[in-house]
Amino acid sequence: MRVAMIGTGYVGLVSGTCFSEFGHTVICVDKNPDRISALQRGEIPIFEPGLEDLVDRNVKAGRLSFTQDIKAAVDGADAVFIAVGTPSRRGDGEADLSYVYAAAKEIAQAMNGFTLVVTKSTVPVGTGREVERIIRETRPDADFEVASNPEFLREGAAIEDFMRPDRVVCGAQSERSREILRNLYRPLYLNETPILFTELETAELIKYAANAFLAMKITFINEVADLCERVKVNVQDVARGIGLDGRIGSKFLHAGPGYGGSCFPKDTLALVATGRKYQAPLRIIETVIDINDRRKRHMADKIIGACGDSVAGKTVAVLGLTFKPETDDMRDSPSLDIVPTLQAAGATVRAYDPEGIPEAKKLLKDVVWCSDAYDAANGADALAILTEWNQFRALDLRRLKTLLKQPLMVDLRNIYKPAEMQQAGFTYHSIGRPVVAPKASG
Structure with a gap:
């Protein structure tokens, strides 16, 4: 299949490269000329183990390329992924969707024939519907559908996570869209990877809920660690004791200085902002954010x-x-x-x-x-x-x-x-x- 990946940041570059490793033809697009020039020279702008070799192999095989020309990439693509940044908006913590919406408008202007537009970026509930509205307004004649396919990539282990994921979540609106997504992820069927098809809004919320829950586990064990220091016991023994419970699990129960990175801080803020917007406050996550900030x-x-x-x-x-x-x-x-x-x-x-x-x-x-x-x-x-x-x-x-x-x-x-x-x-x-x-x- 032919894929266009809009955005060559962490998510876009890893996802585009891995799709090309699956055998698809992928064109990655970015407006930053220096970034595209560097990628065309084989220079990787981020550090991720194994990524440089994977990019090199697929570029040489003719399956992966990089360009600033969004029209050339989108024209004739079976699926176009939006993988641009959604940073926290200053003041209210909501996700800044300006890059997503700008990409949607440019995609609309470049589409030719039926196109599945897929949001890969982490976006709040309702974003897919707005992307759909923008494309329809820009190109009333366009033949397209919008889907959601959130990423669950851990930095430092992103290639393994893409190639051997716990699950793939796809918010799709028709069998036609579901079939395209199945074909894109067909190599994973060999490993019997669960592929969960949901509504658009469900897929969007799954991503935020998953990250918020993991952030909560980290914050929980950090608070338990403070208690352990006071009563002179070993938090690692406590974590092992509760982690062996299948209902809890051992992952993300490692006490430390607090969570950081590109996902948990902004995603917890965005989920809290969504809760407030819909008058369903998430007080546990609000507390998690506050505790984590103070912990650092x-x-x-x-x-x-x-x-x-x-x-x-x-x-x-x-x-x-x-x-x-x-x-x-x-x-x-x-x-x-x-x-x-x-x-x-x-x-x-x-x-x-x-x-x-x-x-x-x-x-x-x-x-x-x-x-x-x-x-x-x-x-x-x-x-x-x-x-x-x-x-x-x-x-x-x-x-x-x-x-x-x-x-x-x-x-x-x-x-x-x-x-x-x-x-x-x-x-x-x-x-x-x-x-x-x-x-x-x-």
């Missing part, structure tokens, strides 16, 4: 407390800046709250991230940027782990101890075992677990 700031206080309640004139080494590992995404990362708070309290911050430094430099000021974890630790009074990159999981603790002014680690991702850190001679603070100090000698 509290994590800086935790580091300051570990340093004797003051970091004035001290140096803190920070490992990890992105909101999660295997991505260069800095959007709503806890580091954006933690680092400035430490600096405001008088600390010098030496920071390292395997992939996030170029983006972090745009958002964080007066940071000493380092070449690796040991460079960051050199001469620091404390070391804080903010992101659980694999290379931070097996640090040379003896070497770290010689580089730090004092053997003090604050692990906001619980990637080390307290007993191991105690044996190595560290004072070790983590999330939802008792603080350990070096064993007394003799």
Whole structure:
């Protein structure tokens, strides 16, 4: 089948590339000439494991191409996906749909023959109907239908999620649309992937409800972690104990500094805004948002407390800046709250991230940027782990101890075992677990 993907951001580029890997002919469109030129040269604008090789293979096979010409891409396409950004609107938290609606108008002007227009972007309930109205108003003669196909891609594991998803959700209005979507996802039938067909509005709401629920699980275990610290028990044991319950499950029960990224922060805000619009307030999600915002700031206080309640004139080494590992995404990362708070309290911050430094430099000021974890630790009074990159999981603790002014680690991702850190001679603070100090000698 022939596919046009409007938008070459994270969702559009990954989805378009994966559809081409399925054997479809895909043209990805973007208005940014620099981005298109870079993609045509084989330069990938985002960090996502495996994506560069997948793009290269499908470009060489003639199934994947990039252009600024939306008319050339849409003309004759069986399906046109809208995969543009829907950032939070300032002031009210609602999703900014201006890019979606602009894309709908341009698609309408370029269509030729029956076209299925599919919203891949995360959009509030009712957006598909508005897209339909815009296209109909722009091209009264157009032969088309609108569908919804929300993405459920985890940054750092997006290709695996697209190729082997838990489910595919499709909001479609006719058998004709459903058949096109079945053909697009036909390779997944071999793996017996559940493909759920729903109404447009149902598919739109499923995406928001799923992300809000996962954000709620994260926030729940973070609050339990605070209680664990007070009663001196291990939150990881608590999480394991409740996660083994099939009704709860173990995923997203990892205590940490709060959620961030491109999805959870904006999607929870948008869902709350939708609830208010329809006079069905989502008070649990409102509370989740508030707790998560406060938690990020509290994590800086935790580091300051570990340093004797003051970091004035001290140096803190920070490992990890992105909101999660295997991505260069800095959007709503806890580091954006933690680092400035430490600096405001008088600390010098030496920071390292395997992939996030170029983006972090745009958002964080007066940071000493380092070449690796040991460079960051050199001469620091404390070391804080903010992101659980694999290379931070097996640090040379003896070497770290010689580089730090004092053997003090604050692990906001619980990637080390307290007993191991105690044996190595560290004072070790983590999330939802008792603080350990070096064993007394003799």
